[in-house]
Amino acid sequence: MSDSYLPNQPNSHFKDCEVVVNIYDNTSPTIRCPSDISINCSKYNFENPLKNKDTSYFNKYFGIVNTQDCQKINPSNTFNYFNQQNAQATAPNGVAFDICYVKVEQSINYSFSCGEGVVYRNFVAIDSAGNKSSTCIQNIYIHNDQPIVVNQNVYRDPGASLTKPCDGLLRKKVGAYENFDTDPYFSIDSVLSIIWPDKIVDIVNCVFADSIGTGCDSTGRDTGKPIILGNDFCNPVFMTYKDEYFPIEPGFCRKILRTWTVHDMCRLVDTSWSYFQVINIRDKIAPNFTMGCKNDTVCSYINDCFPTHITLCSEAEDNCTIKSKLKYSYIVNLYNNDTYDQSGKGNCASIINSNLYNENHSIIWAVEDDCGNINTCKMIFRVKECTKPIAYGKSVFLNLSSSNCTAVLEAKMVNQNSTDNCTPINELKYKIVKEKDYKSNYTTEEIINLSDTIVYRDTNVGANFVYLIAVDNNNNWGSFKSIVIVNNTFGCFTPDSSTSYITTKSDLGELIDSVDIFKNDSLWFSRSSGIRPFKILDSLQHKITIIGNSNARNGVSTADLVAINKHILLVDTLETPYKRIAADINNDKKIATSDMVELRKIILFIQDKFSNNKSWKFVDKLYPFLTNYPEKESYQEFIFFNKNKLKYDFVGIKIGDVNNSAKLNTFSDHAVDRASMNILIQDKKFSLNEIFEIEFDINEIGNPIDGLQFALKFDANSLDFVDMNVQSDCYNPELAKDGILLCSILKEDLTNSTIKIKFKSKQQGWLSDFLKQDYEWIRSELYFGNGNIHPLVFDISNRIEEDELYQNEPNPFSDQTKIKFDLSVSSEAILTIFDMNGRILNKIAGYYPKGKNEIVIQNNDLNASGLLFYQLKTPNYEATKKMIVIH
Structure with a gap:
């Protein structure tokens, strides 16, 4: 430090001086540590504090050093702790002081193992001048008074639920083996450091068989682990387990013997305790078929039809067992008549027989997993011969008709000795397709729907390429490319912009062929098509009429009688003028019962023609019906030619056909496919x-x-x-x-x-x-x-001359099945159903009439599955058959 002095002189004469004083602090601080203490390891966890040199942890539990300066000395306070007997105790804190400022630094050393040892807390006080006190040490003595205690005779029983791994009661083993019913209950308050998990645990889903956990929750994949009740601070034990697998056990998919071992490394000699736990893996889910159960048609490719050889295969998957470990078997029932003709093992069956075609057959597959679960399925199959016919064709020459300027090519005209391995030549069917419409991958439905004719017109004159398609009885087909030459020797033509034409169509717009066209009451065109082109060069008036009087039965049936009868009775009237005209069978300008009498004679072949009417009427399409009774009107059945008129449209009315079912041309087909x-x-x-x-x-x-x-x-x-x-x-x-x-x-x-x-x-x-x-x-x-x-x-029905028991239908079945039998005379009959051990599952007795009889069996009436037998017994007859029940 320094200072200066200036005297107060009136004359202002002075001298100044400066004095520098150095002050030194050579006095070291004073320090006293917290008191030494003895504690039990069970109350404190030193693992992390010691590892991390965490002084805050020791300050919190084992005292501090209070700092005091400027010689203001106050007595240090105290701290609380648990002593060696785990009782509350008090000890003084430490203190550090100096004449002015002081701070405290702390470091930790220790010697500690297996719950025994000493922790050394080193304290040093430092003042502002950097003077340090001597080091003081607080010794914390740690004792382990409670080593781990294990009672080998105490275990947990399986508990109320085998799927909960830690719900068993503590039991005390009294003999050589555990007896879960008679061993006495062991109080949890007794001295015990380890509680083992349940002795037996069930895992109900084998999906977790390779990843079984050790938790105590009921997760379906955990089986518990030992619980250490002792203090891990004092007893640093560790546990291990080893699993032994037993792949196939009765009633189980797999059994695991888990050996738990708890190790205490702090004893003079390595000490461990073992416990055996049984883990049962259960699986009740049967394999699921992924292939081979869907009803199907199977192809056989052979040259001479017989014998037939096919191979059928199935495939399944399982939630536990890998595919290669699944075990398959099968039973083959040819002709599906409950006669088992072939059986074997494996997922593929090779079947050879003289004739399997055109019949239903069945195969029952069974698959079993490693857990003993079995699933079955039944496949109905038909064998189809799939060898294609060999089609051969020839060139064809056609000439256009003078009447309608068309030529019709029939498929059989192109054929030249097509052959097939199975179908006789005279039974082969033929289709014909233009080259531009042909494709190589027709479906069966498309083949069936192909036409067997092609119509050529004057625009097709010349060379035309076609494909002949030969179809056998199994709808296999082969093709042959051929050429068709179309000639027009009559010089016919199709209508153009300068050509007039006559159309004959139904009221629904469908062309009517094979009609006679008259001009001025003279035949002009015979059996003309629905569109007839023509040219008249003069300007005279010509009357055009259409006549059709062939096949009165075309489109006529009792269905028309029903409709006309409803009209007469005002139940359901005929809705169009043309249908009302068609219903006037006897042409008397009214619709009455007499028309029905006339029409019925045609239907029943009592007469072949209408008495007072033609088969067809053709009315000018432009004629406007003026009343609600068109049959009474003088409707126009002709059209006059006009050189400026190009189109002459007639509506054809088939007499007697009020439901539009008549065949109008080569291509029309009004048949409706309905169930018989x-x-x-x-x-x-x-x-x-x-x-x-x-x-x-x-x-x-x-x-x-x-x-x-x-x-x-x-x-x-x-x-x-x-x-x-x-x-x-x-x-x-x-x-x-x-x-x-x-x-x-x-x-x-x-x-x-x-x-x-x-x-x-x-x-x-x-x-x-x-x-x-x-x-x-x-x-x-x-x-x-x-x-x-x-x-x-x-x-x-066939006559019944003897008793007979039939195969149940369906078979196999899951819900219900029908058992049919014939009796030649009315009598008592007893139907008995029993299993393979002869145990009777159901018996039905009664008096049944002569003829065909049937009994319905419900699945829940049997309380069984698999292969069963049923027996019919009458006074003069006894027969037994098999059936299969599927759950």
Whole structure:
């Protein structure tokens, strides 16, 4: 430090001086540490503080050094801690002071292992001059008074739920083996340092079999681990486990024996404790088929049709077992008749048989995983011969017709000795396609729908390339490219801008062919097509009319009778003028019952032509109907030629056809593919000169009908037709004398739903040997109120001369199945279902009538699955068959 002095002189004469004084602090600070203490390791965790030299941790729990300066000395305070006996204790803190400023620095050393040792806290006080005190040390003595304690006889039982790994009660083992029922409960309050997990744990999903955890939560993949109750600060133990796998165990997919070991490395000798835990892996999910179960058609490629050789394969996947470990087996049922013809192991079956074509066959696949779960499936398959025909063709020359300027090429005209390995040559079908329309990858449906004709016109004169397609009975096809030369020797032409033409179309716009065109009442064009070009060079007036009087039955059936009858009864009127004209059968300018009588005679072949009408009428399309009764009007059936008029349109009306079903040209087809409906005619045995009736109930079809028509053929040398329970105008009595029974019946013709036909026999025999359904005269059909038409099929049942048990349908089944059997006489019958061990699962007894019988079996009536047997027993018959139940 320095200072200066200036004297106060009046004359201002002075001298100054400066004095410098240096002050030194050579006195060291004074320090005293917190008191030494003894503690138990169980209360404090030194692991991280010691590792990180964390002085704040020790300041918090084991005292501090208070700082005091400027000689203001105050007594140090105290700190609280847990002593060696884990009791609360108090000890003084340390203190550091100096004449002025002081700070304290602290460092830590230790000697500590297995819960025993000493921690050294080193303190130094430092003042502002850098003087340091001597080092003082606080010694913290650490003791381990509670080493880990394990009772080898204490374990956890499996617990209430085998899927929860830590819910078992503590038990005390009293014998050589654990007895979960009789071993006494061991109190958790007893001295115990380890609680083992449950002795037995179930894992119910084998997906986790290779990644089983050690948690205690019920996750489906954890099995628990030992819990250490002792202080880890004092007993640094560690645990390990080792798994032994037992792949196949009864009732389990896999079993794991897990050995837990807890190690205490702080003993004089390595000490460890072991515990055995059983982990059961359960799996109840059967493999799932991914291939081989879908009903299918299988191809066979051979040169000579027989024998047939095919290979079928299946494939499955499983949630636990890899694909290569799945085990497959199969049973083959040729012709699907419950006769097992072949069986084997593996996922592919090779089948060789003399003839597998055109029949349904089945194969039942079974697949089993490593856990014993089995799944089955049934595949219905048909074998198709897939070898293509070899098509051969030739060149064809055609000439255009003078009448319609067209030439029709039929596919069979191109064919020249096409062959096939299986289908006879005379049964091959042929299609023809223009080169520009041909493709090499037709589908079966496309092949079936291809035409067998091509129409050429004057624009096609010259060379035309075509493909002949030969189709066998299995819809396999081959093709051959050929050439067609079209000539026009008559010089015909198609209409152009200067050409007039006549059209004949239905009211729906469809062309009508094969009509005769008259000019001034003289035949002009014979059997003309629906579009007829022409040129008239003069300017005279010419009357053009169209005549069509062939095939009165074209488009006519009982369906038209139904519609006309509804119109007469005002139930459902005919909606267009053309249909009303078509309904005027006898051409008397009105629609009445007499028209129905005339039309029915045509349907039943009683007469071939209309008495007072032609088959067709052609009306000027431009004629405007003026009233609500077009049949009464003088509608115009001709058109006058006008040199300025190019188009002459006629609407063709097929007399009697009010539902537009007539065939109008080569290409028209009004057939509707509807499901057929069957009606049963019970077979019966008759004797010589016996008068008997056959009958059938039309209510068997379920829905009320408006009418029906049918044709039956019987042997006129064996049976005479007598009569029916309908009016005689509903059938043709003359044809019935020759063994053809044609019937056209409306619902108004019936007194009830049962139709009865009476015959007289000329010899003895069975009805089914002499009566058949006829398909040549008229179509057998049913007509419903909504306008739908369904084919009618008569099922003339086979006679039953002996008892017979049939295969259940369906088989295999999962919900229900039907077991059918025939009885030659009415009698008691007992149906018994039993398993492979002979255990009876269901028994049904009753009195059943002669003929066909049926019993429905529900799956839940059996309480079983797999292969079962069913037996039918009557006083004179006994038979047993197999069936398969699938869950």
